[in-house]
Amino acid sequence: MEADDEEDEHDLPGLPNADEYDQIRMRCAPNPNGPWHIGHARMPAVIGTYKQRYDGWFCVRFDDTDPETKRPDLDAYDAILEDLSYLGFEADEVYTASDRLEIYYDHARRLIDAGGAYTCSCSGEEFSALKNSGKPCPHRDKSTETIHDEFEDMIAGVYDSGEMVLRVKTDIEHKNPALRDWVAFRMVDTPHPREPAADYRCWPMLDFQSGVDDHIVGVTHIIRGIDLQDSAKRQRFVYDYFDWEYPEVIHWGHVQLDEYDVKMSTSTLGTLIEAGDLDGWDDPRAPTLQSLRRRGIEGEAITEAMVQLGTSTSDVDLAMSSIYATNRNLIDEETDRRFYVREGVEVGLAGSPPGEANPPLHPNHEDRGVRHIPVGDAVFLEQDDLPARETRIWLKGLGCFHYTRDVLQYTGDPIDVVRDGDVDVVHWVPAAESVSLTLRTPDGDVTGWAEPEVGSLEPGALVQFERVGFARIDAVDAGGTDHATDASVVAYYTHD
RNA sequence: GCUCCGUUGGUGUAGUCCGGCCAAUCAUUUCGGCCUUUCGAGCCGAUGACCUGGGUUCAAAUCCCAGACGGAGCACCA
Known part of the structure; x- marks a missing residue:
């Protein structure tokens, strides 16, 4: 489909080992806690562009597994899909993690069977102290039966928040403390805002949920921020227990924007809107996609500017002028x-x-x-x-x-x-x-x-x-x- | 403290793996000229960068070592 320009210039570097896969499969995994700001456009812009280039596939997966701290905004699911379409892309499939709890539970059971997980009732501080000195906690060597029983009790909601977690057994002496026996499931007392998920109390953490889902939907290339660099290393332990092959992974740095007084952060924007300092998500002073759209900027201009940022691991400053310059080319003749x-x-x-x-x-x-x-x-x-x-x-x-x-x-x-x-x-x-x-x-x-x-x-x-x-x-x-x-x-x- | 990662003009990026064709690419920005009842666009041009110090080599942006600076993780957040 792009055979004739196979060797032509691409704005993005080639994906690692792209030719080893029958189909390039990627995912965009937003946390639905608000409409997208400009920085969020980078993911769809890049994976959408790769999809076109490799004739690949990508899904949107709402990683809404925290009903409390990062409580999902029920309006955000559709708002995000609209933002995606404004940028010029459609997902091949849309998943919602909070619909898939049973899948995660099943995998947790298998992980327990494989000796790769244990229930733990240490407090966060207790465990942290042990972990930092490389010492296992007393729960690490329970019998599989006990672990199963306690995990089923977690699912049944027998415990309150903080009383019991399921940990992945990694290497308690791993030289990188970030990787030692991390939490895979925890109890959350607050009901999930989505009706179908409202009765669940035992929720997976991102590293577990995301790792399992990436394998299930056959993701070949993960692209995400450097804040998740250690996630890949954590998830590999699960992949090893299941004898799965970990996808190729690219981590990129943070994007900063010039020309805005308002911080580019969903929660900050939400607070400002709540307080009436901004008129809404599409206030022209807000660095959001809805705002750019209302100002008449074409999604294509944003996509192009994002693609030009590339995928380097260092932090980048995006100049709004580069979005504007592209948009000017798009609209000047007809305006x-x-x-x-x-x-x-x-x-x-x-x-x-x-x-x-x-x-x-x-x-x-x-x-x-x-x-x-x-x-x-x-x-x-x-x-x-x-x-x-x-x-x-x-x-x-x-x-x-x-x-x-x-x-x-x-x-x-x-x-x-x-x-x-x-x-x-x-x-x-x-x-x-x-x-x-x-x-x-x-x-x-x-x-x-x-x-x-x-x-x-x-x-x-x-x-x-x-x-x-x-x-x-x-x-x-x-x-x-x-x-x-x-x-x-x-x-x-x-x-x- | 422990573990990762990065550093090319104002901004982004190519080149770094496999050293020479790199006195470093492209885009944007800024400035100047041309054109245009003179905006914007277009065309032409200018300014402007390999973090530092050693080493290897005939030759280093590229390889090695050290340092500086920056970023990330060590959450029952995503």
């Missing part, structure tokens, strides 16, 4: 131009300028037609664009004016004065007939006036406000196209 003046300053006009300005909708596409901007006797300019006294300025699409005694005097000079470099070109809107427009940006809201026809655009339309930047029209109040007190149009800032 019409409009005028929008931020925080405008009103200036009178004199000298009989033309009654209407008709700049093109798109400078490269004359066939799309022109805009219709009635001029009137005054315009709004941006504060920074106000010319010095007794100098000339070119109102884009209208003509040349001389700034005298608080008014702009039409001069009728030809465009050559601009070519000569003496005259700045600025955008403007008529003071009398523009529509008020609030532009919501990552740095906060901006108010101003847009040329009249912006008031009749459809929500969802993309525009480029000349010399300001791209924006997505979000809401239009058809009633108030003249000087209403409130904004009649709300737009979300895309990028410059």
